[in-house]
Amino acid sequence: MxxxxxxxxxxxxxxxxxxxxxxxxxxxxxxxxxxxxxxxxVEDVEGRRYLDMLAGYSALNFGHRHPELIAAAHRQLDEVTLTSRAFHNDRLAGFAEGLTQLTGLDTVLPMNTGAEAVESAIKIARKWAYEVKGVAPDRATIVVADGNFHGRTTTIVGFSSDPVARTGFGPFAPGFRVVPYNDLDAIEAAVDETTAAVLIEPIQGEAGVIIPDDGYLTGVRELTGRTGCLFIADEIQSGLGRTGTTLAVDHESVLPDMLLLGKALGGGIVPVSAVVARREVMAVLRPGEHGSTFGGNPLSAAVGSAVVDLLATGxxxxxxxxxxxxxxxxxxxxxxxxxxxxxxxxxxxxxxxxxxxxxxxxxxxxxxxxxxxxxxxxxxxxxxxxxxxxxxxxxxxxxxxxxxxxx
CATH class of the missing domain: 3.90.1150.10 (Aspartate Aminotransferase, domain 1)
Known part of the structure; x- marks a missing residue:
């Protein structure tokens, strides 16, 4: 041929x-x-120039081809790009250490895309509910907010309220309770003994940059602590400097149990995401129960570390x-x-x-x-x-x- x-x-x-x-x-x-x-x-194929006011939905927080990020990628390309987690690599420990120092949490689960980070957090929250909280098997629930956007996998679109994202892709996984965004009373009414976690975006991006009332995030933190469930903050779009603080939850000095990062973590070069969590929460994962061929690869860890270094300066x-x-x-x-x-x-x-x-x-x-x-x-x-x-x-x-x- x-x-x-x-x-x-x-x-x-x-x-x-x-x-x-x-x-x-x-x-x-x-x-x-x-x-x-x-x-x-950016420049098109005819040479016309455009001012990029979207930045890859926050994946390009540091602009296109930031010299320090490009240099980190070039250095790593000359060494090793992929090992899989079947082996250790010399870049991953530094990446994890930097990310825990930046966020104030203890442990890192490296993944690739934002949706993978959300799916991973759902698995961790459910397993924590069964092993730590004592929820009956297969009965765990997670409270989410109306207007959310956490990704496009079948599990995630199953609790979306956007008909374009949801229609035609069922049947959907059970176990999610949707409540109005920015409504603490609604969350409290939805939480019961089966609740593993409350999963929210500190600012809803896809919905139109919807900012909750002052005190909402503090209230979610207090409520989840008092009722014995986890607070998961999806900062895939809002995190890593976008809102003027390292994390959007920092505006209320709130520390969630699990933090979801992505987009800007890869510096606009490679897809990098992560679940960052309290040690006792992440401890429910054991070898073989969750993984990713590319998650935590040396190239992504090198770029992710360079991103953390840029943010560490403030x-x-x-x-x-x-x-x-x-x-x-x-x-x-x-x-x-x-x-x-x-x-x-x-x-x-x-x-x-x-x-x-x-x-x-x-x-x-x-x-x-x-x-x-x-x-x-x-x-x-x-x-x-x-x-x-x-x-x-x-x-x-x-x-x-x-x-x-x-x-």
């Missing part, structure tokens, strides 16, 4: 057409074909706080001028646009034509989450483009 040579130089239109023919249609991307990237900027948290004020002030100035409301914390915002002006998708397409990349979520809401390396001037430029497309 003669293979058709792969073309290396094709136009955006040709590449989009090829994707449409050969890829599963599980995404609806904006019609921009990225070929190069540096810092907060520089990026301070940048997110200061530039978050610039973002909030800019969106406040646009409120009533096409913006009907917004929610922001650090360099993360959900912006509700007057639906008479356009849907979130339409606003995103208009911004793309102005050289700014964002992504819509539900209805007329767009999400803004630039790399934490953005400058005030670049942020002001993006806000000016938003003002233009709203006008």
């Amino acid at each position: 003669t293979l058709t040579p792969v073309r290396t130089e094709r136009s955006s239109a040709e590449l989009i057409s090829a994707e449409d023919t050969t890829l599963a249609h599980n995404y609806h991307p904006l019609p921009v074909v990225v070929a190069r990237a540096e810092g907060v900027w 520089e990026y948290q301070r940048r997110a706080t200061a530039l978050g004020d610039v973002l909030s002030e800019g969106l406040t100035a646009l409120t009533g001028k096409g913006v009907v409301g917004f929610r922001s914390r650090g360099l993360w915002a959900g912006v509700d646009v007057d639906p008479r002006i356009g849907t979130g998708r339409e606003i995103s397409e208009r911004l793309m034509r102005e050289g700014v990349l964002v992504k819509d979520t539900h209805g007329s809401t767009i999400r803004i989450a630039p790399p934490l390396t953005i400058t005030p001037e670049e942020l002001h430029s993006a806000l000016a483009s938003l003002e233009k497309v709203l006008g």
Whole structure:
């Protein structure tokens, strides 16, 4: 059989057409074909430049190709990339030590994707419920919040309230109780002797950057401690500097029993996720009961360690706080001028646009034509989450483009 040579130089239109023919249609991307990237900027195959105000849904908190992260990856590529956990490797201990020091928890379960981290936490919580709490076999329940987004595996979409994510993928696993977000009374009513854990996002990202009331996270911590169940905080999008603190739970000085990290932990280079937990919780896992071929591989551990080192300085948290004020002030100035409301914390915002002006998708397409990349979520809401390396001037430029497309 003669293979058709792969073309290396094709136009955006040709590449989009090829994707449409050969890829599963599980995404609806904006019609921009990225070929190069540096810092907060990306460039398409025709050489047009765009300011990246999405940052891979927080996977690129440190921008594209951050020199320290790229250097760490290059060094490791010259040594060893994969051993599997059948053997030890010389990078994993340092990664785990750094992550426990950064988070204040004790032990690390390295995985690859955010959904894997969530699935792992569900398994750990259930096993803890049976072995430590004394819940009857196969009766453990987990309380989750309406509007959640924890991933797209069948278990996770089974407790999603988004019909697009959920419809057509059943039957679903039992054992989850969905309550309204930001409602402590609802959590308390749902918790009983079978409850293994309460699993929530400290800020709901996919729902539109929904920020709970002050005291909510403190209340969840108190409630779970008092009722004898675990508090699992999904910080896959909100963590690692995005909101102006290392973790979003840090805004209330709360320490969960299990913390879920991903996205930015891989520095925009490799997929890295982790469950970080109290030692006595993680101790329920024994050899052979859970694992991952790629989880904790030397390359991901080297990059993850470099990410931890960047955060340990506090520089990026301070940048997110200061530039978050610039973002909030800019969106406040646009409120009533096409913006009907917004929610922001650090360099993360959900912006509700007057639906008479356009849907979130339409606003995103208009911004793309102005050289700014964002992504819509539900209805007329767009999400803004630039790399934490953005400058005030670049942020002001993006806000000016938003003002233009709203006008």
